Amino acid sequence: MQDAQSLSQKTFSSPVSINHPNKDGVPQSSNGHEILDLPHNSMCQALPVLFRVLISNLQKEIEKQLAVRSTRKRRSDFQYDYEVYHSLDEIKSWMFEMNRTHPHVVDMFSIGRSYEGRPLYILQLGKRTHPYKKAVWMDCGVHAREWIGPAFCQWFVKEALNSYRTDPVMRRLMNHLNFYIMPVFNVDGYHYSWTTDRLWRKTRSRIARYQCRGVDANRNWKVKWCDEGASSHPCDETYCGPYPESEPEVKAVARFLRKQRKRVKAYISIHAYAQMLLYPYSYKYATIPNFTCVESVAHNAVNALYSAYGVRYRYGPASTTLYVSSGSSIDWAYKNGIPYTFAFELRDTGHYGFLLPESLINPTCTETTRAVKTIASGLLKKCSRGKPAAAPGHPRFSL
Numbered sequence: 001m002q003d004a005q006s007l008s009q010k011t012f013s014s015p016v017s018i019n020h021p022n023k024d025g026v027p028q029s030s031n032g033h034e035i036l037d038l039p040h041n042s043m044c045q046a047l048p049v050l051f052r053v054l055i056s057n058l059q060k061e062i063e064k065q066l067a068v069r070s071t072r073k074r075r076s077d078f079q080y081d082y083e084v085y086h087s088l089d090e091i092k093s094w095m096f097e098m099n100r101t102h103p104h105v106v107d108m109f110s111i112g113r114s115y116e117g118r119p120l121y122i123l124q125l126g127k128r129t130h131p132y133k134k135a136v137w138m139d140c141g142v143h144a145r146e147w148i149g150p151a152f153c154q155w156f157v158k159e160a161l162n163s164y165r166t167d168p169v170m171r172r173l174m175n176h177l178n179f180y181i182m183p184v185f186n187v188d189g190y191h192y193s194w195t196t197d198r199l200w201r202k203t204r205s206r207i208a209r210y211q212c213r214g215v216d217a218n219r220n221w222k223v224k225w226c227d228e229g230a231s232s233h234p235c236d237e238t239y240c241g242p243y244p245e246s247e248p249e250v251k252a253v254a255r256f257l258r259k260q261r262k263r264v265k266a267y268i269s270i271h272a273y274a275q276m277l278l279y280p281y282s283y284k285y286a287t288i289p290n291f292t293c294v295e296s297v298a299h300n301a302v303n304a305l306y307s308a309y310g311v312r313y314r315y316g317p318a319s320t321t322l323y324v325s326s327g328s329s330i331d332w333a334y335k336n337g338i339p340y341t342f343a344f345e346l347r348d349t350g351h352y353g354f355l356l357p358e359s360l361i362n363p364t365c366t367e368t369t370r371a372v373k374t375i376a377s378g379l380l381k382k383c384s385r386g387k388p389a390a391a392p393g394h395p396r397f398s399l
């Protein structure tokens, strides 16, 4: 564990998703406050920037969460607690358990190995009704420190398995679709964030001649690779890697999706934090060809999410809603023929940030489940391209 000073510098100097530049290139939070994207706290005194302290003692907050963990009751597998964060080993055991106890609707398999040799496990969910079914891909934990991601993937699996017999919407989804769910994409990074550095983001690969390790797994895809919004320096948080698909985790998922691209109609990637639902393009300010259909699905999804607890998500193209980034998975999936590709930025908007308390797992996952079900249901309807865009009053963007 690092000391509080270095942790807080790291938090505020990282190009986290909340830092999105406005037209003038000034990083702003979603409520319009300019926020810190500076290498040293001393610069705050030197420069006339507006900032707010969100967590006054970050180290204490991290220790508090770890303390809760060590004292809480460990439960047996079949009473798995979905309202706490789980280590990689616990998630792996849980996946085996889901596979063992639901043989008619779950299939577990590995699509490759991580840099450090860990298997990359997927859970396939769906009734074996047709030999050829449309599919939805969902990955969580691309960025190691975004622990709410893996918590959500597990929550969604639990919801699907518990409700498909009684909930007509879930039954329809399980009958007509297959879900490919990857609860932890960046397994090495996730493990590292549990054992060594809670705020680790990247993979754990080594680059020859450099001390710094890891590549940003959401900048490593072969689509406008290492252009705007990505860094070519191995020590940066948005390092794009030595070449596209250099990371075995990215390569494995890309290979799987290329093989399945005729079936996979939606790609969903779960991140945190910003409370946004984003779709392509990330790398340029331009409108996607099926914009009307995608925007309509996004509109319905954020409304479904809002209906749970009144939490508002902004939505729109990633480039204009969050920031420009090249080599991202949603752009890659879209370019490879998957018509609906989304990235969620879950709760919150910066109060706890990556350290979202376990007490917020339930509401965050409950509302997000509604949004994901809406997206999946959208695949079972026809979208006519001539449909008008969403009603005015929703977040707009310049194109």
Ligand SMILES: [Zn+2]
Pocket: 017, 142, 143, 146, 270, 271, 272
């Ligand atoms: Zn992320």
